[in-house]
Amino acid sequence: MTPTRLSVICWGGFIALAVVVSILSWPVIVWIAAIGLFAGIALVDGVLVRKKPDIRLSRNVRHSLPVTAWSRIELHLYNQGRSAQKIAVCDQIPADFSYRRMPVDLILSSGQHAAVTYRVYPTRRGRFTLPGVDIAVTSPFYLWRKKWFFPCEEEVRVFPNFRQISRYILLALSHQLNRMGIREIRHKGQGGEFHQLRDYRQGDELSRIDWKATSRMGRLISREFQTERDQQLIFLLDCGRRMRHVESGRTFFDQALNAMLLLAHVAMRQGDAAGVFTFGGHDRWIPPAKREDAIRKLLEHTFDLYATTKAADFVAAASKVMALQRRRALVVFLTNSRAEDQDDVLHGATLLARRHLVVIADLRESILDRTLDSPIDKVDSALRYLALQDYLNQRSALQRNLTRRGIQALDVTAGRLPSALVNRYLDIKNSGRL
Template structure:
């Protein structure tokens, strides 16, 4: 597509207007007409020469570009041309609405002695998820600069925006520094371990329950079983993507000061799952993830390694909340069939709905004997005991505090019901969520609960 430039309009006004005034006189009419036609002919010739100006130009972008939410990034654009002559070019990208950029377009020179030009396009992603770049717009001026030839070039690039883990990394700096494993080596391991290592002859002080009676009968002397502490365990993080996870995650202290928070509960769950993955990788454990809602969405079996962590991260960053309720029956049945080895299951869900909590208690019986289950949810802003808030100045505040007390009491009853089944239940604050989850995980390893 060809469009007029400002230079064409400027020269048209500068030439034709004086000539039209001169042409008002009968003696100069022919001269005025000739000058106008000459300018029009010049513009037509310039437009004709600009046809095919973008022919042979290719635009290439990386197949996959990774970003962190609310952190500045850049897109590398490579423009390849035939190098016939020097030319100026404007490049524009159709960025998704979730991206902000200080530039609407970039201008570059295509030199004749260099066939490739690289442009760096700064941008700031403001939403987590998967996006695509499919169109790039090009514009180059005509030889005289009176016209501009525009064209769109198809491109294919996937933009992946992951949660920003910098704040949580700072809170857990000791874990991610290569100076030990979060103090685990400085802590005494409790228990003798559960994983069989070898057989040896009986020594004074060995427990009778450790005697291997078959080997004793075969050899004719007492033989003892030796166990070692499990170093490699399976850890799964189960993320709830149902309708309650779409609610805003507001800190307790600033719930009233932030009427429109930018992060949802699901965002915090995903961040916590990725942090737990890093912690498990540092500890040498096998890490896996699962996402569930009205049905099972994602399941990545526990493994280890950087490539596997990347697979877990790619499975998490695209999750979006849905409108339905979680199906705990399908979740527990799925885990019962898929997970044969005893594992640590860290469930991130929302159980402040009485119907959902009752359903969860009924279905957790399928897996709580086989696996170690830790249930965690963000503390609702109003869930606290009565008389714990001194800022009550109206009848409305009184009713709100009473409702918060009833919710807190229901959550306490839920905790007692789960503890009776051997399931730990915790209410976490938004600021310390990742720290508390990692502490739970480290505590399980130290106490050899698996």
């Protein structure tokens, strides 16, 4: 229980009154009577506020929230007591949540219901608990305030944001995927498996015309093909310490996870199945699936993952995937390697390439590109440029070694990763290499 601002002002006034009484030689009994009366009121007021208010409380919140997006939470309060209550309501919000419109001051009459709405902005993925609500009650004479805790425990799960997937769907519907950097390289009627016969359309290749059907129907008939379906896509997601690097306020791991979910969505729309194996501190295996809830299954198994402080073992991860995934698949490595990792990356990818088609997406720090473009006007900048060129040459050597072994390599920044992955996947589907 703490005194309110009014209480502090009143006590300050009595101190000032004591000074006035002493200066003007007023009878001290006046000051004693006044302070005694106020102390009695304050005592009664304090006793009244010590009783916990009879307030029924509930919370309305979605149990799955998107990270880095505003979400609404609603508190419902009902005063079951006989007297009105002047209260300040503050939900106990996790430290990783930003929030607006909280705390809220209310006056609840007897039998009155009130709804309090506020917004939260989770900055991290994972599981979080909202344990309850703090309600500070002001005494009837506004001299005291006592805080009470009302338990109302709810668990919420913060998932990766779906904005990239939603944007992909909207742009795909309007044939504007180039705005995401994704090339619409496939056109209906090109490549893949035979789907059906249809009337000839202007622009169809002559090689697509079915002459037997044309002679039988008396008009030009074209063969229509569709992308091969029922293939499998496996992600190897590096959770090791290299993925802790932060760019644009997000770690490499978070950006790789978002790109992975986007490509998984694209693959499932193409009729393929997607699965994940995580390594580097978190060893999880989600077998490939393409059911309607497959994306949700991926989310539920990866939303609470973060980059660890452990080193990633590429060879061990490749060996486990070889044992778990017997059917040929497109395997996408998502990692951030250094020179000392190159032998392990090469060995692990070569092991996988015995059975699978392998793509390694090796994230590159964007500061490297900016440094290359900066002017060289001092000895320090020249040395930095040479060291950077040596590092990039090592990365290029790894790319060449991978290519010679039939392994596809992507050396991209995190910002370009989503479009680069989708484009490479569509290239592979279009070529029929899988």
